[in-house]
Amino acid sequence: MAEDIVIDKAVFFDHLSTFYNAWKADKRTGAGVFGGVGSIVILMGKTDEANSFQKANSIHFWLLGYEFPATLFVFTTESMYIVTTAKKAKHLEPLKGGKIPVEILVTSKDPADKAKAFDTCIDAIKTAGSKVGTLPKDVSTAQGPFADDWKKAFGEGLKDIEEVDISPALSAAALSVKGPDELVAMRNAARACSGLMSEYFVDEMSELLDEGKKISHESLSNKIDAKIDDSKFFSKMGKLPPGFDSTQLDWAYGPVIQSGGNYDLRLTAVSNSNNLHAGIIVAGFGVRYKTYSAIISRTYLVDPTKAQETNYSFLLNVYDAVIKDVRDGVTAKELYNKAIGIVRAKRPDLEKHFLKNVGAGIGIELRDANLVLNGKNTRTLKSGMTLYISIGLTDIQDVDSKDKKNSTYSMVITDTVRVGETGAHVFTKDAGIDMDSVSFYFGDEEEPEKAPKEKADVRSKAAASKNVTKTKLRAERPNQLTEGSEARRREHQKELAAKKMKEGLERFAGATGDGNGVAQKKFKKFESYKRDNQLPPRVKDLTVQVDHKASTVIVPIMGRPVPFHINTIKNASKSDEGEYAYLRINFLSPGQGVGRKDDQPFEEPSANFVRNLTLRSKDNTRFAQIAQDITELRKTALRREQERKEMEDVVEQDKLVEIRNRRPIKLPDVYLRPPLDGKRVPGEVEIHQNGLRYQSPLRNEHVDVLFSNVKHLFFQPCAHELIVIIHVHLKTPIMIGKRKTKDVQFYREATEMQFDETGNRRRKNRYGDEEEFEAEQEERRRRAALDREFKAFAEKISDAGKDEGVDVDIPFREIGFSGVPNRSNVLIQPTTDAIVQLTEPPFLAVTLNEIEVAHLERVQFGLKNFDLVFVFKDFNRPPVHINTIPVESLEGVKDWLDSVDIPFTEGPLNLNWSTIMKTVASDPHGFFVDGGWSFLAAESDSEGGSDEDEESAFELSESEMDASDESSEEGSDFDDNASAEASEDLSGDEESGEDWDELEKQAKKKDREGGMDEERSKKRKR
Secondary structure, eight states, rough: OOOOEEEEHHHHHHHHHHHHHHHHHHHTOOOTTTOOOOOOEEEEEEOOGOOOSHHHHHHHHHHHHSSSEEEEEEEEEEEEEEEEEHHHHHHGGGTTSSSSOEEEEEEEEEEHHHHHHHHHHHHHHHHHEEEEEEEEHHHEEEEEHHHHHHHHHHHHOOOSEEEEEEEHIIIIIIIIIHHHHHHHHHHHHHHHHHHHHHIIHHHHHHHHHHTOOBBBBHHHHHHHHTTTTTTHHHHSSOOOTTTOOOEEEEEEEEEEEEEETTTOOSTHHHHHHHOOOOSSSEEEEEEEEEEEEEEEEEEEEEEEEEEHHHHHHHHHHHHHHHHHHSSSTTTOOOOOHHHHHHHHHHOOGGGOOHHHHHHOOOOSSSEEEEOOSSSSSSOOTTTTBEEEEEEEEEEOOOOOOOGGGGGGEEEEEEEEEEEEEESSETTTSSOOOHHHHHHEESSTTOOOOOOHHHHHHHHHHHHHHHHHSSSSSOOOOOHHHHHHHHHHHHHHHHHHHHHHHHHHHHTTOOTTSSSSSSSSOOOOHHHHHOOOGGSSSGGGGOOOOOEETTTEEEEEETTTTEEGGGEEEEEEEEEETTTTEEEEEEEEOOOOOOOTTTHHHHHHTTTHHHHEEEEEESSSSHHHHHHHHHHHHHHHHHHHHHHHTTTTTTTOOOOOOOSSSSEEEEEEEEESSSSSSSSSOEEEEEEOSEEEEEEEEEOOOOOEEEEEGGEEEEEEOTTTSSSSEEEEEEEEEEETEHHHHHEEEEEEEETTTTTTTTTTTTOSSSOOHHHHHHHHHHHHHHHHHHHHHHHHHHHHHHHHHHGGGEEOOOOOOOOOEEESSSSSSSEEEEEEEEEEEEESSOEEEGGGGGGGEEEEESTTTTTEEEEEEEEEESSOOOEEEEEEGGGGGGHHHHHHHTTTTOEEESSSSSSOOHHHHHHHHHHHHHHHTTTTTTTHHHHHTTOSSSOOSSOOOTTOOOHEEEEEEEEHHSSSOOOOOOOHHHHHHTTTTOOOOHHHHHHHHHHHHHHHHHHHHHHHHHHHHH
16 A cells, blocks of 8 residues: 555544444334444455455445455444554544544454454344344455455354345445536546547537548547546536546446447447447547546437438437436336336337336445446435436337448437425536437438438538538537527426426416505504503693604694694604794604505595694794604604514524533634624534534623524535635524624635734745745635535534534536626525525525516627526515626526526516516416516517617616615624614604695695506516
């Protein structure tokens, strides 16, 4: 073994804990996956290239990251025993002292040492129970003196112990569901596969056929084989992450090239020495990245016959149907039955040519024999599993072929995918499979002059631009790939729109809506005094008085003091005419029609309301003071009402149940956002029985977050960022200090630039290249350590809150895009269940399954950016806007929306979403009966009305857009805007009162405008 081997202790115990938890849960529940075994034996003989990556060495790679030949693993429910040589044992020494005891038994050339170690393992197996789990297939192929000695000791010492095949349990509990790091490795392997296929093999194949060169399948395979060592090729290849290391790549399968009538679609196939032949060309290979595999196969049609084109189109249909059903909770046999059902229903003649399975599990093992997707396997797919989906037809006879010798052909499409909660994530989708991407045509003088019209039409698209490049076989590939992908996406969006329409009609069948798109308000009554003796003593003077304690203005009317609660008063003003001062008090009453705030309901139609009162006095100073007191009292009442509304959704949490019998798990030196009042000092986060507690070192302050209130838990690493983050998005807001927030964030800075290591002195020597390199290396190590620490803590939070459904979600930076959800331009990153912006407050966290539709605004030629609007299933919730997204991200945003099954539309204008949502909420069933969200798609076809002066109900002015953006953001805003908004609302209330005639004119004008807006809205809807 090499001296530089370092086993990641954190990964080892993380994986081992996962395995043990599944084993113990199986014993507890009696599920029977482990067959009731009390111990498990994993035997590795000497390295055998012919039988690489079976279950035994897969467990080695999964736990240790390396393969240790001539090594024995024995697991009991209490501990793990490792029997190996002294040289290998020194690499395993750091594993001692973990939460699961690991005992290392060292053997030597002395048979007595080996026998003693084996006896210890046999005693542990006997003590553990009457059943032991083994891998019969791997044991039978294990070779070497060490393996032979163990087999002999096992046979003699455990005659009464029942052996159980443990491979299904290892697949289910350890190898099938991948963690984030494993998924990253598989995604990198898949990207390498896609790049080799689309950016090398296709170009090489088409050039060879175009120039008429003869080359054997074997020689072409060797050229692809050599390409994996070309680091320059991968450095130029797109869609690879910055940290991609091409030296970690290795072949898992192939490359295999087949054509000319000889095809074998099994993973054991190899390229033969026959020459590359035009017609049906099948290419497939698998690549490993850090021992994790991805596989890809493509079928290329060179001058295909009509029957071949038809069969490939049908194969695409079957593939699409299977991919759509790959999701959490589906059984393996359901996928196969879906595929074979389509074949039997639409093309029964192809049933005998269809493959016996549609794929299998993939990971460290190229093919997991316990997760084969056939008609008998009842294994249930889980989110995080990885599969290869392989849809193929074998040995089809082409009656239209002129070459009778090579008239048999096969077709296959193979992709590596991840199982998601709601669908599949295809890792190898960059290599296109649509007809445009895989079809090649000669189109030269050899083609018959009188070709059928239909075939000429099919080929015209490819022939139109085939002479632009060197090759005359194919059209411009980037355009073809885009057009094919766009067609599939468009078709999928039609299905989503139809599904959304059906759901809307079913969901709101019989619903009546809320009349005008907002909750119907009730007439509020305010009581100033319950008894006469509560009135202030000075009311006997019959003067105007402001009672601040009762929030009331007392006005003498007809010789009696009449109290008016401040919530019934709109404003008060004072004016002077001659020697008299006039005090005018305007009241809130229905039907005024003088502004958006005129939302007072009628309690009864026959009720009469006092609009205003005017009082006269010679005491100018007193009236000025009264007007000022009324204004201040009104401001106070508005501020109090606003605070009450803000606090409506704040729910008092249950008490945190602290851990008493042991020290809680802690994450030290973290900062809190939003911060507690006081100095910015780091505190620590503790995991307790039912939630988290952030403990500040100042004044013993703390913040509690209960697991029952956690909606999302995010971990964002510090790659390309200055901080590493654990972010909690809550179901209902909580109070942190005086702030209400739905987002609580724990972070630590990833850079040490704030520390001056020179002690504020000039350095005597400048940094050299070596020092700079060491500093960069140290920075990378520190960042990696931070990520590991925070990720491990986030997973512990998830484990503690698993009963409440708390799960860690990590943003996908590679598919992120920049935009403006609030005030500044930030990076928006999708996650598995949400789309987030966690770096800069105010944060954004939108749950994907709460989104009804997405609409792309300002999508038109010439604009450099566009806007994205999310409309929620709760129609009373304001839509969320993400503005100013660069147009370069348009296709990426569309692909992401389509991949997570969110229907989207696009249009050239910004729409007035407040008006639209009021219309939808007023009669949701009628809205869907009249076409639902289809009007958004219609917007993209029209450029607005012909009358330029007429304002559309769907257009927003810039000021309205800004206002709607601020009101629609989801997440907490740490700016204290309450006082600013209150003063803004009151600025208009301090207007001087108009006379009665002026008020009537304004009301009539408002009514006319309201009727016109309603009519225009109805026309647009029709």
